[in-house]
Amino acid sequence: MSTIQTDLCELLGIEYPIIQAAMGPSGTVELAASVSNAGGLGMVSIGSETAGEREARKSFSNAFDFLTKNTDGNFGVNIPAGSSKMPNNVEETLDAYLEETLVSKLTDDKVADQLKVLETSAGNPERWMDKINEVKEETDLLHFHKAASVKHAKKAEELGVDGITASGYEMGGHTHNEDDAAHTFVLLPAVTETVDVPVVASGGVRDGRGLLAALSLGAQGVYMGTRFIATQEADFNDEYKEYLIESGPGSDMIMDGLFGPARVLESPGIEQLNEVKDEMDIESFTDLKDKKLIIAQQGNIDEGIVIGGQVAGYIDDKPTVEELMNRIMDEAVTAYEQIQVVD
Incomplete structure (x- = not known):
């Protein structure tokens, strides 16, 4: 099978320039293993924003153990940085995810590899940069940051990140403020024309045509979440x-999230949350939202919150991860071959 590779493939040690998006607080451990086995980079998501230090560490420890036992491929992990407005229990939880990641990279041979x-x-990862850079000096760990604007991408590059995930408004989960x-x-x-580090495209990509389009705009690869849910x-x-x-076209909507607006699919659970959110403090709102995200993942759609990007309205099948990855690469190669350059 013909394929397309970029410098990102060599950098990450993967076959295809495809990264599976993190979708916390929805676990993506089995999905990450499948994506890594199929030639992409699987990403581990946080399991909860409010789990607390002990459960957060245990969650990532178990995830790393599963990944190293179920794939020989490389993988990554995503951790929201948060903001100064987040509740203390959320900050402690996110800090614990980071600490477990860095410690595992330093002390577990399989995770290190x-x-x-x-x-x-x-959010802004600046408060974590000293710890991250200490581990980067001793290992081959790469630090990417997800940015939703040129300003934030440039700021992240100035902080010393190794790559940028450029995230467009149509993506699922945390997204832009409407005015921006x-x-x-x-x-x-x-x-891509502003920063010098590798850039990965996030938001609105579901097939090989989207991959080829992203590469033509200077990206080194794509970052897909919603399309991988339906596998x-x-x-x-x-x-x-x-x-x-x-879900059909136009079934997505924006809801209030802890770190700003978030794109989800319309559901009864959203309506229930909107009815009570104005009466709740930030801690109670965050806890309820977290629970609704998790129970939806477990199948309770009537009360849960379903994360999804705008591409959800254009997905109509549930292939295996390997079938999807191969199809995307075939589509990208075919689309490239159909382009005629004339003098």
């Missing part, structure tokens, strides 16, 4: 997957 990328997102919204194919070329191996209940597949 396979964990290649720490991606931070949803920029869609992926507007944001992406602006970021057989994804760590989501079949009710969730079918709900996503059956």
Whole structure:
């Protein structure tokens, strides 16, 4: 099979320039293993924003153990950085995820060999940079940061990150404030022409045509979440997957999130949350939102919150991860071959 490779493939030790997006607080351990086995980079997501230090460490320890036993491929991990406005229990939880990641990279031989990328997102990672850089000096760990604007991408580069995930407004999960919204194919070329580190495109990509388009705008690869939810191996209940597949164009919406707006799919659970959110303090709202995200993943769509990007309205099947990855690469190569350059 013909394929397309970029410098990102060599940098991360992967076959295809495809990264599976993190989708916390929805676990993506089995999905990450499947993506890594199929030639991409699987990403471990946080399991909860409010779990507390002990459970957060245990969650990542178990995830790393599963990954190193179930794939020989490389993988990454995503941790939201948060902001000064987040509750103390959320800050402690996120700090614990980071500490477990860095300690595991330093002390576990298998994790040290396979964990290649720490991606931070949803906030400013500056408070963590000293700790991250200490581990980078001793290991091959790469630090990517997810940015939703040229300004934030440049700031992250100045902090010393090794790569940028440029995230457009159409992505699922945490997204832009409406007044600052920029869609992926507007944001992406602006970021790639501004920073000197590798850039990965996030938001709105579901097939090989999207991959080829992203590469043509200067990206080194793509970062896909919603499309990977609708695969057989994804760590989501079949009710969730079918709900996503059956959603049509325009079924996505923006809700309030802890770190800013978040894109989800319309559901009764969102309506329930919106009815009570104004009466709740930030701690109670965060706890309820977290629980609704988790129970949706487990199949309770009526009360849960279903994460999904705008591409959800254009997904109509549930292949295996390997089938999807191969199809994307075939589509990208075919689309490239159909382009005719004339003198």
